[in-house]
Amino acid sequence: MSELIEEMPQGQLVYRRLLDEIRTGQMAPGARLREVELAERLGHSRTPVREAIRLLEMDGLVVHQPRQGATIRLLDYAEVMELYEMRAVLEGTAARLASRAANEAELRQLAELNTEFAAAPDERAAAELNRQFHAMLLEAARNRFLARSMRGLQKTMLLLGPTTLMETDRVARAAEEHRQLIDALLDRDGASAEASMRAHMEAAQMVRLRKLRRIERPLED
Incomplete structure (x- = not known):
């Protein structure tokens, strides 16, 4: 048991590393572990x-x-559609709740994050700033059950x-969509x-x- 406890921090480290590789596409769906x-x-x-694979x-x-x-795991088309539909429900609810519960400092922070996002030097930086923007909005919604559901998704x-x-x-285009959201929150x-x-x-879903x-289109001679 003591040996297992000693290995747990390393298992969490490997788990986070594999999560990052899945996120960036370094380990694609269907890849064997x-x-x-x-x-x-x-x-x-x-x-x-082994512990990291179990957690995944x-x-x-x-x-x-x-x-x-x-x-x-490889998602099929229907699952992709369902994921975006559920994300729209959860994040739409977060936006509605944040319009009521967000304080002025949080609204300023959202605007600042979006400014940085629009000027991001590369896609990786943009993705991180986008993650922070949506995380801040979720926090501003002040609903722990919503936050728990969003983390699972x-x-x-x-x-x-x-x-x-x-x-x-x-x-x-995403920065402009963020700005429209911020205007509604300020109002x-x-x-x-x-x-x-x-x-x-819905715009992200279409992209x-x-x-x-493009990926599924058969190659032509």
């Missing part, structure tokens, strides 16, 4: 790697396939791979805030679907 290869590549023993399985990010073992969203912000002009207009967020989610169609 071989304990020996991961242990060698990440510089850990097989015990923390608990998150629903890893499944066991016949004759393949542990693999990164965000784990599954990792299976979508690299951010849609990598698409041409998406950062500029304390809950209905407009929710509608703005839902429109923002994702176009990307999926």
Whole structure:
């Protein structure tokens, strides 16, 4: 038991590393998780790697396939649609609640984050600032049950791979969508805030679907 306790911090470290690789697309859906290869590549023993895979399985990010073992879960088209639909519901609700509960400092912070987001030097920086923007909005909603539901959804969203912000002009368009949301929050207009967020989610969904169609389009001679 003491040996297991000693390995737990390393297991969490490997878990976070694998989550980041899934988020950035370094480990794509369908990829096999071989304990020996991961242990060698990440510089850990097989015990923390095994623990990390178990945690990913608990998150629903890893499944066991016949004759393949542990693999990164592959979402089908319907699941992608359902994910974005649920995200629109949850984040739209967060926007509506934040219009009522957010304080002035939080609204200023949202505006500042969006300014930095619009001027981000690259997609990775933009993605991090976008994450902070949505996290701040969720915090401003002041609803712990909503936050818990959103955290669970965000784990599954990792299976979508690299951010849609990598698409041409998406950062500029997303920044404008953020600004419309901020204007509704400043006006304390809950209905407009929710509608703005839902429109923002639908725009991201359309970019994702176009990307999926490009991937699935058969190669032509």
